[in-house]
Structures are given as structure tokens and as C-alpha cells.
Amino acid sequence: EADIYQTPRYLVIGTGKKITLECSQTMGHDKMYWYQQDPGMELHLIHYSYGVNSTEKGDLSSESTVSRIRTEHFPLTLESARPSHTSQYLCASSIQTSGEETQYFGPGTRLLVL
Amino acid sequence: GQNIDQPTEMTATEGAIVQINCTYQTSGFNGLFWYQQHAGEAPTFLSYNVLDGLEEKGRFSSFLSRSKGYSYLLLKELQMKDSASYLCAVRDGDRGSTLGRLYFGRGTQLTVWP
Numbered sequence: 001e002a003d004i005y006q007t008p009r010y011l012v013i014g015t016g017k018k019i020t021l022e023c024s025q026t027m028g029h030d031k032m033y034w035y036q037q038d039p040g041m042e043l044h045l046i047h048y049s050y051g052v053n054s055t056e057k058g059d060l061s062s063e064s065t066v067s068r069i070r071t072e073h074f075p076l077t078l079e080s081a082r083p084s085h086t087s088q089y090l091c092a093s094s095i096q097t098s099g100e101e102t103q104y105f106g107p108g109t110r111l112l113v114l
Numbered sequence: 115g116q117n118i119d120q121p122t123e124m125t126a127t128e129g130a131i132v133q134i135n136c137t138y139q140t141s142g143f144n145g146l147f148w149y150q151q152h153a154g155e156a157p158t159f160l161s162y163n164v165l166d167g168l169e170e171k172g173r174f175s176s177f178l179s180r181s182k183g184y185s186y187l188l189l190k191e192l193q194m195k196d197s198a199s200y201l202c203a204v205r206d207g208d209r210g211s212t213l214g215r216l217y218f219g220r221g222t223q224l225t226v227w228p
């Protein structure tokens with residue numbers, strides 16, 4: 001069973017606030033990912049990391065930042081929240097074994113920006 | 115660009131068999147994944163194909179044809195709990211590479227009726 005955690009699970013915040021969404025995994029996975037998903041829509045990759053001190057931009061990265069100082073921790077920061085950021089944010093981690101790599105997802109953070 | 119297509123909705127009855135198709139056009143290919151996502155929850159891994167052919171896992175099977183850019187997920191002996199969204203995802207990059215990201219389709223919402 002995957003051990004990947006996200007906090008908070010739900011967040012309501014006002015426009016212009018800075019917020020950090022936390023993601024931690026205890027599986028020692030090197031790779032971690034942040035996705036944004038609106039209801040009934042596909043997952044969009046925001047940022048990803050292949051290991052400590054490695055971060056890459058995805059498709060929706062321009063309004064957020066990430067850091068990977070420790071293997072187990074991959075926080076996502078929105079410097080100035082806007083109503084368009086209202087969505088579900090999913091964190092995932094993965095490790096490659098025998099050529100197969102599977103991403104395990106956390107429970108998600110539902111964000112509402114007023 | 116990357117393009118992954120799957121039907122938006124499907125319905126079936128308990129005990130039946132349903133096939134969910136996925137076609138893809140990506141710049142690279144390093145594996146195709148199927149995930150199940152219940153409403154309000156995170157995706158969970160179902161299957162992985164990197165070589166042509168059928169992979170069977172209990173009631174679920176997944177098929178891949180790389181030359182046709184085509185996969186399907188076959189669900190047998192449907193149960194009510196199988197009502198969920200089924201996501202097709204393709205990993206780009208070179209075969210065997212440890213790099214590469216997932217591109218997700220919008221998901222197929224399956225409703226199983228009694």
C-alpha cells in the first residue's frame with residue numbers, strides 16, 4: 001500500500017494569499033509529481049522531481065514553485081492565490097523497478113480561492 | 115504535442131463485460147497505464163503495458179498495440195463498485211529510460227447498473 005500524504009485536505013482562502021500545499025511520502029521514492037485536476041477533466045502536470053535538488057516544470061507551472069530538499073518532502077507553493085487556482089491538487093510519487101514504474105497518488109488537496 | 119483520446123462515458127450492467135478504448139499520439143512511448151478513480155478520490159493504479167499484447171490481472175485485462183497507438187481496458191464480471199472514471203495515461207521518453215512523464219486522458223466515466 002502506498003504511503004503518501006497530503007495536507008491540508010481542504011483549503012478555503014482569499015485571493016492574493018500565499019499558500020503551500022504539503023506532500024510527503026515514506027516509501028523512499030525518488031520521483032515525485034504535482035498534478036492539477038478539475039472535475040471530469042484530465043490531470044495536468046504542474047511540476048515534477050527526479051530526486052533531491054531536482055525540479056522540472058510541467059504544463060501549468062508558471063504560477064507556482066516547488067522545492068525538493070528532502071527525498072520524502074515535495075511542497076507546492078502558490079505565491080498569490082487566484083480564483084482560477086480553485087481545483088484539486090494531487091501529489092504522486094514513483095520508483096522504477098524491473099523496468100516498470102508506477103505512480104502512487106496521495107488523497108489530494110481541494111482548494112477553493114474566493 | 116501529446117493527444118490521448120478515450121470515450122467520455124460508458125454504461126453497463128452488473129455481471130457484464132465492458133471494453134474501454136484509448137488511442138494515443140505522443141512524441142515518445144515508454145509505457146501505457148490505466149488508473150481507476152472513484153469520485154472525489156485519487157487515482158489508483160490498475161495496469162501497465164509496454165509491449166504489445168494482453169496483460170491479465172483478475173477481472174481486469176489491458177491490451178496494447180504500439181503500431182496502432184491503441185489500448186483497451188477490459189473489465190469482466192462487472193460489479194457496482196466498478197463504477198468510476200478510468201484514466202488512460204502514456205509515458206513519453208525512450209524505452210527503458212528512467213525519465214519520462216505521464217500524459218493523461220480525460221477519463222471514461224463508467225456507470226454500472228444493477
